[in-house]
Amino acid sequence: MTHVDDLAGELDRLLAAADAKLAARYPGDRGVRQPVHTVYVPADRYDAGTVGDWGSQARAALGDAPAGLTEALDLSADLGAELYERVRAKLEREPIEDLRIDFEDGYGTRPDEQEDAAAVDAARALAKTVKAGSATPYHGLRIKSLEAPSRRRGLRTLDLFVRELADADAITDGFVITQPKVTSVEQVEAMVVVLSTIERAYDLTAGSLPFEIQVETPQAILGPDGTALIARMISAGAGRVTGLHYGTYDYSASLGVAAAYQSMDHPVADHAKDVMQLAAAGTGVFVSDGSTNVLPVGDRDAVHAAWRLHFGLIRRSLARGIYQGWDMHPAQLPTRYAATYLFYREGLDTAGARLRAYVTGGNSGYLDEPATAAALAGYVLRGLECGAVDPAEVDKLIGVDTAGLAKLARRPVRS
Structure with a gap:
């Protein structure tokens, strides 16, 4: 596998500038609530x-x-x-x-x-x-x-x-x-x-x-x-x-x-x-x-x-x-x-079931990939933040708290 390691190192050098630009231009979620x-x-x-x-x-x-x-x-x-x-x-x-x-x-x-x-x-x-x-x-x-x-x-x-x-x-x-x-x-x-x-x-x-x-x-x-x-x-x-x-x-x-x-x-x-x-x-x-x-x-x-x-x-x-x-x-x-x-309420049960299955490895009838799970978690998290959804409902449906939901949604924690 030495040749693969060498090749990967070469690509790291070739793509360093592009990697840096991507990280700077597309940092992702700011970790703050969006007002409705x-x-x-x-x-x-x-x-x-x-x-x-x-x-x-x-x-x-x-x-x-x-x-x-x-x-x-x-x-x-x-x-x-x-x-x-x-x-x-x-x-x-x-x-x-x-x-x-x-x-x-x-x-x-x-x-x-x-x-x-x-x-x-x-x-x-x-x-x-x-x-x-x-x-x-x-x-x-x-x-x-x-x-x-x-x-x-x-x-x-x-x-x-x-x-x-x-x-x-x-x-x-x-x-x-x-x-x-x-x-x-x-x-x-x-x-x-x-x-x-x-x-x-x-x-x-x-x-x-x-x-x-x-x-x-x-x-x-x-x-x-x-x-x-x-x-x-x-x-x-x-x-x-x-x-x-x-x-x-x-x-x-x-x-x-x-x-x-x-x-x-x-x-x-x-x-x-x-x-x-x-x-x-x-x-x-x-x-x-x-x-x-x-x-x-x-x-x-x-x-x-x-x-x-x-x-x-x-x-x-x-x-x-x-x-x-x-x-x-x-x-x-x-x-x-x-x-x-x-x-947010009309899709809560379905989103909750899919997220619970994703977290526990169960079957929701959907084959959800990480990006879709992040979108589902983001949906529920937005509902929580504006008051459409209660924390107790999220815990019951998904089995995670707000911090766990934010992690699933790929939202960074602000210090």
Whole structure:
């Protein structure tokens, strides 16, 4: 076997550079929970009570009994009652998983002194919730684009916001910045320069300011030379990029889709998200779907119609392997959690049986390989993290605890 050992050693030398690049570019799961949604709130409407207010409004929309949700979503009485109780508990415990204070489209263009004041006030309010322990697990802001017309305003708002948080010692591991309307790899590189500069200015740990790339321009999907740019953008982020967020309406409008047909399930949206998923695979970067602008407001029929649309779009995203989306109104939270919880609960028994057989060497009727077992474990783990599944259920079905499940899912343990 000496010749095999010699050959393997030669290959180790030949492939060393390629091995190093693969490990650096595709590190795998980051070992952190992905939120099921991101809620965007215009900066001038945000204060320290916003999350509680959204929870109260969402519970009011859900109602005091399961009947409204059950009827709107055409669920059986038993299933509707079960989902209702879980959703209501979630809305009381953690109505928002990821909050973005918006200084871009949701806020608009204001006089500089007005946006300056809004940036300071919003940052102070966020810091207050961090100190009180009431902040959402993930939170941050969306600045204006680094395109030339809005560049200085976006940078000024970001600097003011981070300064306030730094002064209050309120920058957490859940803090993230959204970079919108990205049109070039160079803009991502510029964002890295910006964040590095701000970290030095306020004596923050290098790399402590991560960001998401908002994919809402055709230039982000296809560069002027005909190449896909998303993967290059992730690499240009120098380890700071945590997510790719699809922008439903800007992207659709840029491709000439008529307003009535702009939606998360339009073919142009699917193409963009397919590219995003491919670019993000193996990198540890999360992919998020966009939003629907059909809000559950008005009379009962209008609310139920909007709920059915939202519910269906979320279910579609989940089936396509996109586990996060945007919510823009408190009354969208009931269907966000109803759709998400149903997705994880309806497949729990089968996933549990397959994982138990995989762990114990039993027979589930499936020949599951390690990659499939990891996907099954990841599915159950996501259900646990958002509250769709209880630890006791996992222990009973699979016979492993959360740490064991994470190991099966190939999720690294964070120290």
